[in-house]
Amino acid sequence: MTTVNTSVESKTLLAVRNLKMHFPLTQGIVLQRTIGYVRAVDGISFSIEQGSTLGLVGESGSGKTTIGRTLIRLYKPTEGQILFDNQDLAHIEGEPLRQIRQRLQMVFQDPYASLNPRFTIGSLIAEPMHIYHTGSAEEIRERTIELLRVVGLRPEYVDRYPHEFSGGQRQRIAIARALSINPEFVIADEPVSALDVSVRAQVLNLLQRLQQQFHLTYLFVSHDLSVVRHIADRIAVMYLGKIVEIADRDELYTAPKHPYTRVLLSAVPIPDPVVERKRQRIILSGDLPSPVNIPRGCRFHTRCPMAQAICREVEPAFEAKEGREHYAACHFSDKVEQELLG
Numbered sequence: 217m218t219t220v221n222t223s224v225e226s227k228t229l230l231a232v233r234n235l236k237m238h239f240p241l242t243q244g245i246v247l248q249r250t251i252g253y254v255r256a257v258d259g260i261s262f263s264i265e266q267g268s269t270l271g272l273v274g275e276s277g278s279g280k281t282t283i284g285r286t287l288i289r290l291y292k293p294t295e296g297q298i299l300f301d302n303q304d305l306a307h308i309e310g311e312p313l314r315q316i317r318q319r320l321q322m323v324f325q326d327p328y329a330s331l332n333p334r335f336t337i338g339s340l341i342a343e344p345m346h347i348y349h350t351g352s353a354e355e356i357r358e359r360t361i362e363l364l365r366v367v368g369l370r371p372e373y374v375d376r377y378p379h380e381f382s383g384g385q386r387q388r389i390a391i392a393r394a395l396s397i398n399p400e401f402v403i404a405d406e407p408v409s410a411l412d413v414s415v416r417a418q419v420l421n422l423l424q425r426l427q428q429q430f431h432l433t434y435l436f437v438s439h440d441l442s443v444v445r446h447i448a449d450r451i452a453v454m455y456l457g458k459i460v461e462i463a464d465r466d467e468l469y470t471a472p473k474h475p476y477t478r479v480l481l482s483a484v485p486i487p488d489p490v491v492e493r494k495r496q497r498i499i500l501s502g503d504l505p506s507p508v509n510i511p512r513g514c515r516f517h518t519r520c521p522m523a524q525a526i527c528r529e530v531e532p533a534f535e536a537k538e539g540r541e542h543y544a545a546c547h548f549s550d551k552v553e554q555e556l557l558g
């Protein structure tokens with residue numbers, strides 16, 4: 217008789233420590249002088265357990281895509297560590313980086329821009345396998361056909377071109393391409409934002425099914441808390457280059473400890489019509505400040521409905537709050553519910 221081990225071992229696959237990505241801001245055409253820095257990612261830390269999904273939310277310009285692009289080393293980070301399976305991606309180059317990069321893939325927001333229109337979808341899906349020499353031409357062709365099936369597309373589509381497909385189908389093709397070299401970690405950067413509402417659920421369901429099937433770990437980026445709710449185990453909320461709150465999904469929705477999270481939650485419709493009628497939307501004043509001139513003290517103070525004098529001077533620490541692994545950066549985190557719930 218075989219014994220089945222039902223205990224779930226959790227292992228940290230990715231641990232990001234104090235990651236910064238600052239882009240130089242230059243002036244002058246010939247002699248370029250650096251006149252400042254765009255602090256797109258400004259000292260963030262988080263970790264993701266193998267097989268789980270971390271949702272990353274925040275408004276446009278908060279630095280979500282820059283995190284994704286830095287994690288897969290499209291950029292060389294300004295500072296910090298990216299520990300993937302205990303190897304620091306931030307500090308390796310050349311062949312070792314190329315080898316480990318195979319284990320991380322990114323699916324982009326716009327399936328119209330991310331698939332080269334001059335190639336057949338078969339060659340687009342096969343390209344990463346050719347780059348990493350994963351098999352003979354025949355084996356790669358077979359796997360391409362198999363991948364089309366896995367993402368719910370007909371194998372006979374293999375020699376067609378991207379323009380023959382809808383947005384949802386293109387995103388399936390992009391997902392097949394990302395999965396072709398058996399990654400362990402997938403960054404999905406707003407994978408359904410550019411799609412019609414009617415096909416969003418199908419693509420989200422596909423991502424969830426693939427996660428189970430291939431034991432994938434996800435970083436799922438979205439500006440919309442209602443999308444992340446369905447897919448994430450934990451959620452990190454980002455504001456102007458920093459994570460301001462991170463918690464287990466249900467905890468974040470029911471007991472947020474940062475006013476910005478509370479504001480984002482107030483925009484999420486509630487399915488129960490009685491509760492929905494009572495929902496009070498909190499509208500933020502002003503625009504997101506520029507990441508070139510980040511406000512001193514708490515970077516959210518220029519728009520925070522709870523700001524006090526101390527917030528303009530002292531940056532709040534990102535510290536543990538009550539609840540499992542719940543962290544937030546706010547001087548008044550224990551007052552968020554009573555102040556903003558009305």
Ligand SMILES: Nc1ncnc2c1ncn2[C@@H]1O[C@H](COP(=O)(O)OP(=O)(O)OP(=O)(O)O)[C@@H](O)[C@H]1O
Pocket residue numbers: 239254255256274275276277278279280281282283439507
């Ligand atoms: N290569 C770059 N050089 C200079 N600035 C950049 C670069 N990439 C991004 N930025 C700036 O960094 C900030 C964060 O951009 P990013 O694209 O990461 O935000 P985002 O959260 O993904 O926004 P969105 O929801 O609109 O996709 C923005 O102010 C952006 O203009």
Ligand code: SF4
Pocket residue numbers: 474475476514515516517518520521522523524527532545546547548549
């Ligand atoms: S520290 Fe102050 S400004 Fe910042 S989020 Fe908390 S209350 Fe608002």
Ligand SMILES: [Mg+2]
Pocket residue numbers: 280281282
């Ligand atoms: Mg983005």
